[in-house]
Amino acid sequence: MITIVLNGQSRTCAAGHTLAALLEDAGYAQRRVAVEINREIVPKSEHAQREIHDGDRIEIVHALGGG
Amino acid sequence: MNAQLQSLSAANDALVIAGRAYHSRLLTGTGKYKDLEETRRATEAAGAQIVTVAIRRTNIGQNRDEPNLLDVLPPEKYTILPNTAGCYTAEDAVRTCRLARELLDGHSLVKLEVLGDKKTLYPDVVQTLKAAQTLVAEKFEVMVYTSDDPILARQLEQIGCVAIMPLAAPIGSGLGIQNRWNILEIVENANVPVLVDAGVGTASDAAIAMELGCDGVLMNTAIAGAKDPVLMAKAMRKAVEAGRDAFRAGRIPRKRYASASSPLDGTIA
Secondary structure, three states, rough: OOOEEEEEEEEEEEOOOHHHHHHHHHHOOOOOOOEOOOEOOOHHHHHHEEEEOOOOEEEEEEEEEOO | OOHHHHHHHHHHHOOEOOOOEEEEEEEEEEEOOOOOHHHHHHHHHHHHEEEEEEEEEEEOOOOOOOOOOHHHHHOOOOOEEOOOOOOHHHHHHHHHHHHHHHOOOOOEEEEOOEOOOOOOOOOOOHHHHHHHHHHOOOOEEEEEEOOOOHHHHHHHHOOOEEEEEEEEOOOOOOOOOHHHHHHHHHHHHHOOOOEEEEOOOOOOHHHHHHHHOOOOOOOOOHHHHOOOOHHHHHHHHHHHHHHHHHHHHHOOOOOOOOOOOOOOOOOOO
């Protein structure tokens, strides 16, 4: 198991997980979200290949009501 | 803008922002509504074509089946204008815009706002200028929220912002246009659209902005915070249209004394 920080909260996940798998676990497989890992944007086209590493700080954002 | 779009826009009195023409001059926010259905209905009643949205962290593990804002306001139907509300530094604002561009498949139109103070939500203009420079260099199309300072408006235009959006009054205050001479000065000197953003309270405020020659009005709280948001959205749509027409029609000059409307000849007395 590895430890990551997901949207500011510490979590554990299986080693070797891809970003796409992480998004699916979190329920965002078909959702419109954008992802940053360690402050670098990971384009959608790279979600399936990108491996999650111990200590990664991941941000998942979406659009919501605002003015 | 190509010549065809330019002549078409002039004929329809369209609002042109970053080379795209819109018939609606009322832009709306999507915050503070009771639910997404009310957001949808108010947005429709406003006739808005450009809607601004916030970019925020998702709530991990919560409400995973809840409909998303972009399900009720689909990007195929509306021009989504992601904003940097809540950012207090140029760095955070730029980071938010980059995330928005990824979220919206390369969409580059953004509303930049960098705030300086939680009490007034006044823009931090130094950080705003800095962020605008970076964003324009990264090929974003920047609609910028700013104070009603004509010099700053000019500088933001020189940097390359596609629209200047001075506040009428503090965000959410509903105080209406506090310095119409500043707004007029900004409008008269700008070569890009000027939209009043923030501070509108009711329909007459929106009409005044348009009568001053603003190209549009952006609002959220005035609609979402009304007792009947859908009805207020409709009122705002009419006010923006009426104000625009009045501006184009050319108002009469103000005079101190009366000027009779009926003929002076042929009275029986």
